Amino acid sequence: MANSPISHDRTLRRAAVTGGSGFVGRNLVAALLSAGIEVRSVDNRPSEPVPGASAVTADLRDPQQAVEALADVDVVFHLAGNPSGTVSVEDPLLDFSSNAVVGINVLEAVRHHAGTRLLYLSTAMVYGQPETTPCHEKDPCRPFYPYGASKLAVEHWLNSYVAAYGIDASAARAFVVYGPGEDPRRAGAEPGQFLRWHLNGAPIRITGDPDTKIRDFVHVDDLIAGLLVAARRGEPGAVYNVGSGTSVSLRELVSVIEAATGRSAEVTVDERDLTDSYALVADISALRELGYEPRTPLGDGIQRLAAAMGPAPALPALSTVLSATNH
Numbered sequence: 001m002a003n004s005p006i007s008h009d010r011t012l013r014r015a016a017v018t019g020g021s022g023f024v025g026r027n028l029v030a031a032l033l034s035a036g037i038e039v040r041s042v043d044n045r046p047s048e049p050v051p052g053a054s055a056v057t058a059d060l061r062d063p064q065q066a067v068e069a070l071a072d073v074d075v076v077f078h079l080a081g082n083p084s085g086t087v088s089v090e091d092p093l094l095d096f097s098s099n100a101v102v103g104i105n106v107l108e109a110v111r112h113h114a115g116t117r118l119l120y121l122s123t124a125m126v127y128g129q130p131e132t133t134p135c136h137e138k139d140p141c142r143p144f145y146p147y148g149a150s151k152l153a154v155e156h157w158l159n160s161y162v163a164a165y166g167i168d169a170s171a172a173r174a175f176v177v178y179g180p181g182e183d184p185r186r187a188g189a190e191p192g193q194f195l196r197w198h199l200n201g202a203p204i205r206i207t208g209d210p211d212t213k214i215r216d217f218v219h220v221d222d223l224i225a226g227l228l229v230a231a232r233r234g235e236p237g238a239v240y241n242v243g244s245g246t247s248v249s250l251r252e253l254v255s256v257i258e259a260a261t262g263r264s265a266e267v268t269v270d271e272r273d274l275t276d277s278y279a280l281v282a283d284i285s286a287l288r289e290l291g292y293e294p295r296t297p298l299g300d301g302i303q304r305l306a307a308a309m310g311p312a313p314a315l316p317a318l319s320t321v322l323s324a325t326n327h
């Protein structure tokens, strides 16, 4: 196709999803099955399998288990690991083993299984505090949490494996993902946390500056659509932002929640930690060129999530204060 950004259009029939028991993983497994793709979920934490998928229990910190669990598929979606900046600040070695060590083991497994496509789910936290908004994939990456550093290390290893061994791998940087199926004990994203407090009649706790802390909230269905586009059409060695492309401050998020539930919210603001009070919003033009289009407006997504949670969902467990110095 002359002048087309699409130079690949891979057919994917059999997929492995690492982290398949997790929030994004379970949603991805279900979406792949609906798209007619055979799916194997790989996780070290057994969970009720998504009907129709096979499940393998494997600890991917072990290279041999990674090679065995990821055999005989066309594509590996690599999602397993620690998804929390807060946890990485509290325990950087745990973060290193679950993100960096697992990441290189997955790369080694894909190198071993020649011809397997790899799509690695990275994070917008790799940018640190961006210099411009929205941020583009080519912008500098200066992560300031161990989580962002370990996720970025795997992006670099991935590129080196593409160059050195010719593996077919790309990465996607997810912004703040929300939607059904988050475990409240592990979830740190504001939409789910804020809703859980609000639906229980508790004050919404904002950490940081409500007006300058601006994020790109992307519904998990849109994230998954983006991952599928990137897996099928992404360039080897390329990284793609996956977000909504829309800027929303935490104060605006509260208003969206109030509109969705029809009740006004009580809000407390803790401005002691302003480390991440800046705008982190995706320029999604690269993935758009491959056919991605976010379809869930924040208000609709929040309304559906509130309905799915019911009147008294479990309260969030993770602290929202990220800086270890404030503990």
Ligand SMILES: NC(=O)c1ccc[n+]([C@@H]2O[C@H](COP(=O)([O-])OP(=O)(O)OC[C@H]3O[C@@H](n4cnc5c(N)ncnc54)[C@H](O)[C@@H]3O)[C@@H](O)[C@H]2O)c1
Binding pocket: 018, 019, 020, 021, 022, 023, 024, 025, 042, 043, 044, 045, 058, 059, 060, 061, 078, 079, 080, 081, 082, 083, 084, 098, 102, 121, 122, 123, 124, 151, 173, 174, 175, 176, 177, 178, 183, 186, 189
């Ligand atoms: N949720 C978000 O807002 C968000 C944003 C950006 C990027 N991401 C990325 O998406 C991915 C999934 O995040 P999530 O929110 O679904 O997290 P999650 O914690 O719900 O899922 C992660 C899964 O990985 C599994 N896992 C961890 N260590 C493992 C190991 N050693 N071997 C096998 N499995 C292991 C866990 O058991 C868990 O089921 C992560 O890589 C995260 O960095 C998430």
